[in-house]
Structures are given as C-alpha cells and as structure tokens.
Amino acid sequence: MTYIEIMGGKKLNGEVNIQGSKNTVLPILAATLLINGITKLNHCPKILDVEHMIKILIEIGCSVTWEDSSIIVDTRGLNTEVVPTELVKKMRSSIILLGALLGRSHHAVVSYPGGCTIGARPINFHLDAFQKMNVALEEEDGLVKCVTSGIKGADIYFPSPSVGATENVILAGTLGFGKTRIFNAAREPEILELCKFLNSAGAKIYGAGTSRIEIEGVASLHQTEYSAPSDRIVAGTYLAAAAGTGGEVTLKGIGCGSLSTVIQTLRKMGSHIKCGQDSITIRSGGNVTAIPEIKTAPYPGFPTDMQSQIMSVLMKASGSSKIVEEIFEGRYQNVPEQARFGAQICLHDREAYITGVPVLKASEVSAGELRGGAALVIAGLMAEGKTIVKNPYHIQRGYEDICRDLRTLGAQIDYKEEN
Numbered sequence: 001m002t003y004i005e006i007m008g009g010k011k012l013n014g015e016v017n018i019q020g021s022k023n024t025v026l027p028i029l030a031a032t033l034l035i036n037g038i039t040k041l042n043h044c045p046k047i048l049d050v051e052h053m054i055k056i057l058i059e060i061g062c063s064v065t066w067e068d069s070s071i072i073v074d075t076r077g078l079n080t081e082v083v084p085t086e087l088v089k090k091m092r093s094s095i096i097l098l099g100a101l102l103g104r105s106h107h108a109v110v111s112y113p114g115g116c117t118i119g120a121r122p123i124n125f126h127l128d129a130f131q132k133m134n135v136a137l138e139e140e141d142g143l144v145k146c147v148t149s150g151i152k153g154a155d156i157y158f159p160s161p162s163v164g165a166t167e168n169v170i171l172a173g174t175l176g177f178g179k180t181r182i183f184n185a186a187r188e189p190e191i192l193e194l195c196k197f198l199n200s201a202g203a204k205i206y207g208a209g210t211s212r213i214e215i216e217g218v219a220s221l222h223q224t225e226y227s228a229p230s231d232r233i234v235a236g237t238y239l240a241a242a243a244g245t246g247g248e249v250t251l252k253g254i255g256c257g258s259l260s261t262v263i264q265t266l267r268k269m270g271s272h273i274k275c276g277q278d279s280i281t282i283r284s285g286g287n288v289t290a291i292p293e294i295k296t297a298p299y300p301g302f303p304t305d306m307q308s309q310i311m312s313v314l315m316k317a318s319g320s321s322k323i324v325e326e327i328f329e330g331r332y333q334n335v336p337e338q339a340r341f342g343a344q345i346c347l348h349d350r351e352a353y354i355t356g357v358p359v360l361k362a363s364e365v366s367a368g369e370l371r372g373g374a375a376l377v378i379a380g381l382m383a384e385g386k387t388i389v390k391n392p393y394h395i396q397r398g399y400e401d402i403c404r405d406l407r408t409l410g411a412q413i414d415y416k417e418e419n
C-alpha cells in the first residue's frame, strides 16, 4: 500500500509551477459535450478526477486523448446519455454532465452522486432549476432521469450560491430557447472560466463572476481551443505550507487575484506576500500569529477548500484561533487526524477552536478526503521528525504530484510502498 513519508522541520525555499485548475477543467470537459466536434483544452492537471471525467466521456462515446498537458475531446461519437453509475459514485462532481447532456441531447440519466466525507452534498438546487427550464425529472433506483422537449430559458433564483448548480444551469441554458437568468449565482473564478470557454465557442453568456448571470440560448456552438488557469487551491495549499514551515517560496503561473482572502489571512498570520504579474512570493520566519476568527464563505469570501490547510498552520500559532466552516457540515472529519500532531482543537458544531503548540509532533495519520489530506501533509512538513500520511490517493484526486512539487521547494517527502 502506498503512503507519503515526510521528514519535517525544514524550511521551504525555491520556485514551483502551479498545475492547471481542477475545478475549471472538470466543468469545461462536461461543456465540450455542447460542441459537436473537437475541443482542445490546454494546461490540464494529470489528476484522478480529470482521468475520471475522461473515462466517463469515453464511456458515453467520445474520443479523448492527452497531448502533453492538453486534452483533445471529440464528441461526434456520443452514443448514449446514460452516465455509468459506478463512475458517478466515484466522482460526485460528474453531476454537471446532466446540464451538458440535456443541452446537447435533451435527455440524460445520471445516478444520484450521494454524499461524501465533507457533507451530504444535495443536488436539489440543480433539479429545481432544471424543472423550471422545461425538464421532466424522474428519480428511480438512485437514478435521476431527465428529459425535455427543449430547454426553455427561465429565471432561476438560488437560495444560496452553489458552484455546481450555477454551472449546471449555464450548461443547460447555453443551447436552450430564450434567455435564462440566474440570481444569486456563484461568483467563483471557475464559473468565469467556464463562461469564457463557452463564449469562445459562440455562446452568449453575460455577467459571469457576478451574482447575476444571463444566458441567451444559441442554436449551436463551434469548435474552440482554451487554456485553463492555474489551480488557486493548489497554490493556496503551497502558500500555507511555506507559512507554516518558514522560508521563501515563489509560485509561478498564478497571480494574487483569485486568492485575495487567503493572502489577507496569511499576512495576518505573520507572512510577507508579494504579488507579481503571474507569480506570488511568500516569505515567512515560520512563526505563526493566531487569528481571532476565520469564516468560510462563497467566493469572494474565504474558500472552504482552504480551511483544513489553514487549520494546520494555526496548529503552530502562539495562542488560540477560531474557524467557522459555513459551507460543508462534514469538513471537520479531518480534525482528529490533525490533532494527532499535538495542537488542541475543540469542535462545537460549525466552530473549531485551535490552540497552537510551539513544536508539532510528527505522526502517523490517514487522509480521508482531498483537502484534509493536503492539510496533513502541511502538518507533516511543519512537524519535527518522520510523518506518515496513508491513503494518499485522496490527495492525488486534486494534486498532480504534491511530493514532486514540495521536493522542488526543498522538502524531504516522497511516496513509499508498504511491503
């Protein structure tokens, strides 16, 4: 069985290139179904979730190939709108195939993605919106069967911002009849990228990045090529690692824009961060200042996907910090593993109180989900001695090669095989 071995207590120094954005590439791969032709998507990360989405596209008849870090998708062979259940179960974000298949073929069958470690992950916003867009839904044996005589534009009001639901409505409305307006849309940069991609293929989508998005349905899209931005959460993860270990690290291929609340927080925690045109440089002495309160929120608030990583850094802060996780009710599942490094972490519903210790204790821990696993790696880098992180495949779902990237920055870290 593979595990990650870290000899912690070393500062991080140097430069590292940031991989393509997972949460940009996944919805754009789904969006390629709206183009009856070939799409070339550049700067894609070679991660398990992307391989998964590729497998689904191939299973339903598309041809998909890698060319270095580009993915070429040809959807002309699409021969079914039934997405294989076992593949949906393994990656719940495949639910965005619903909107793309409805937009392309006017019907789709996807299994209920179900919850995961970080939360119940309901899809009621998605299904309520589709019904308003002239889609008939049938839920049977864990399958969601959708059919429409034609997507009709509608006004969609989300009770709270949802990235996936916003993406699904955009995908369904792009080739629909008339105008779809989304109120309380998610504002994440990944939504903006999806809309820029679709508009580069001839779609008419306005307001992406704001809480009100308008989609004017068009008859068809044409072939296009697009380059994904770097992954802001991977970048944030490495910034947090440097803040915790100390040192000077430059991330290449990404600016501060999409990470402003994370950078603001790391500055308050004692790091110096300089923003370049297409790079971010962090300098830290390794001493961490406690933070009175960090509350996760939809973009542009503090990202829930950075909560666990920041918690690891706060485990070495002088004093007590408070985190409030407002997005996913299950995101503290990782806390017992993090607490093994010696800091005191008390949970009370959505609140976590972290009292740091001057030196973290190297430990043997297990990753349970993607960002929690990355947070354990950060804690291992900060701790004195040898840390073992089991179940690294959770981390490989979103990080191309976290060991390679951190070794580039001087960490002593590698994958090992348990004999």
Ligand code: EPZ
Pocket: 022, 023, 026, 093, 119, 120, 121, 122, 123, 124, 125, 126, 127, 160, 161, 162, 163, 164, 165, 186, 190, 304, 305, 326, 327, 328, 329, 370, 371, 398
């Ligand atoms: C996306 O998940 C991201 N995944 C998540 O990143 C990210 O944490 C999340 O957005 C929030 O930013 C991808 O982009 C592939 P939501 P998504 O719908 O779309 C509730 C990672 O680590 N909700 O914005 O599933 C939901 O329960 C992953 O890369 C409903 O109640 O998240 C949650 O509390 C983890 N009903 C909140 O909205 C719905 O129908 C936000 O969820 C949909 C959502």
